[in-house]
Amino acid sequence: MRDFDERDRLGQHWHAYVEQRAGNVPSTRADRLRRSPDHVLSSPRAVAEWLYRMKRVYLSAEPVKLLGADAGWGTVGDDRHLERDLFEDELVASYGDSIYLSFACEHGRLDLWVEAVTAEDCSEVLHQEQE
Numbered sequence: 001m002r003d004f005d006e007r008d009r010l011g012q013h014w015h016a017y018v019e020q021r022a023g024n025v026p027s028t029r030a031d032r033l034r035r036s037p038d039h040v041l042s043s044p045r046a047v048a049e050w051l052y053r054m055k056r057v058y059l060s061a062e063p064v065k066l067l068g069a070d071a072g073w074g075t076v077g078d079d080r081h082l083e084r085d086l087f088e089d090e091l092v093a094s095y096g097d098s099i100y101l102s103f104a105c106e107h108g109r110l111d112l113w114v115e116a117v118t119a120e121d122c123s124e125v126l127h128q129e130q131e
Helices: 004-010 029-034 044-058 079-094
Strands: 013-021 039-041 062-065 073-076 099-105 108-117
Touching: 013 029, 013 044, 029 108, 039 044, 044 079, 044 099, 044 108, 073 079, 079 099
Parallel strands: none
Antiparallel strands: 013 039, 013 108, 062 073, 099 108
């Protein structure tokens, strides 16, 4: 949804959730939307910035082997990776999409869910953006 006027008419915004889980089964969108969100975000930029902050907290820099015979090594979670993700996450949100991320952590998985919702999906009439 790149039409900003349409986004306003539909009351589009994003509900953000942080979940830790020990098992293999993540929550569903329906489960999350029945709960109060951890944060409410009103723009694609706010979505990207919230994810950037969460990755800074929860994602440690890890070396990874790049694909290809002579590709060498790269790093996931370093400054360059997070800056690229900031741009890409804003682009994805600008289309009106949800973004789901999951990271391994000490006691299982950490899931970051950013659910794109409209006034029709959301039981709250008005939200104040939380950041």
